[in-house]
Amino acid sequence: xxxxxxxxxxxxxATGQRxxxxxxxRSGDLSVYxxxxxxxxxxxxxxxYYNGEERAKGNILERFSAQQFPDLHSExxxxxxxxxxxxxxxxxxxxxxxxGEQFFGPGTRxxxx
Amino acid sequence: xxxxxxxxxxxxxxxxxxxxxxxxxxxxxxxxIHWYRQLPSQGPEYVIHGLTSNVNNRMASLAIAxxxxxxxxxxHRATLRDAAVYYCIPGRSGAGSYQxxxxxxxxxxVIP
Numbered sequence: 001x002x003x004x005x006x007x008x009x010x011x012x013x014a015t016g017q018r019x020x021x022x023x024x025x026r027s028g029d030l031s032v033y034x035x036x037x038x039x040x041x042x043x044x045x046x047x048x049y050y051n052g053e054e055r056a057k058g059n060i061l062e063r064f065s066a067q068q069f070p071d072l073h074s075e076x077x078x079x080x081x082x083x084x085x086x087x088x089x090x091x092x093x094x095x096x097x098x099x100g101e102q103f104f105g106p107g108t109r110x111x112x113x
Numbered sequence: 114x115x116x117x118x119x120x121x122x123x124x125x126x127x128x129x130x131x132x133x134x135x136x137x138x139x140x141x142x143x144x145x146i147h148w149y150r151q152l153p154s155q156g157p158e159y160v161i162h163g164l165t166s167n168v169n170n171r172m173a174s175l176a177i178a179x180x181x182x183x184x185x186x187x188x189h190r191a192t193l194r195d196a197a198v199y200y201c202i203p204g205r206s207g208a209g210s211y212q213x214x215x216x217x218x219x220x221x222x223v224i225p
Contacts, residue, residue, distance in 0.1 A: 002158070035213075035215075100147045100202075102157075102159065102213060103159070104157045105156055106155065
């Protein structure tokens with residue numbers, strides 16, 4: 001158990017819909033990262049927040065957005081969902097001052113029908 | 114980002130040592146080398162990282178070549194629980210950001 005929690009574990013929805021994935025980082029960790037893992041693209045970095053502010057952006061679609069709240073939990077919003085958005089979405093957190101050691105949550109499996 | 118080359122798959126017998134190689138010939142002088150692994154149906158798990166000298170922790174050892182163009186992750190006694198995909202990830206930190214760029218990794222199978 002990494003200490004990072006993600007809800008829900010599974011999500012099934014239809015094309016065109018909007019969903020919100022939630023992540024609670026480990027206690028004391030200020031950074032939250034979101035990754036997408038699909039069969040054809042592998043694990044891809046989407047976005048990072050640090051203490052409430054966006055810090056880095058990766059291959060995140062415009063239909064996707066994220067935020068980090070004052071209590072440091074983060075939400076990833078996916079809208080206008082397409083079949084290709086079906087994937088595992090992982091959240092990771094890291095404490096301040098560390099160099100690349102990230103703690104990953106168990107993931108949310110999104111299925112778009 | 115530095116490119117990495119890892120074998121697609123490797124096999125090991127249980128309780129034998131395993132050496133997982135990684136080539137990262139374009140690595141910059143300030144890039145750390147990180148290793149993560151992903152067990153089936155789980156999120157990635159940090160294993161070890163290093164910059165220039167060899168590193169040991171409770172999970173594994175990391176041997177880094179003198180020219181830093183390659184590294185080897187060493188599992189001293191493979192167990193069935195070590196069956197996973199292992200990722201070698203060079204990367205740098207900057208202004209509080211540390212993106213991990215995962216490649217395809219090496220799928221390690223452990224034979225009982």
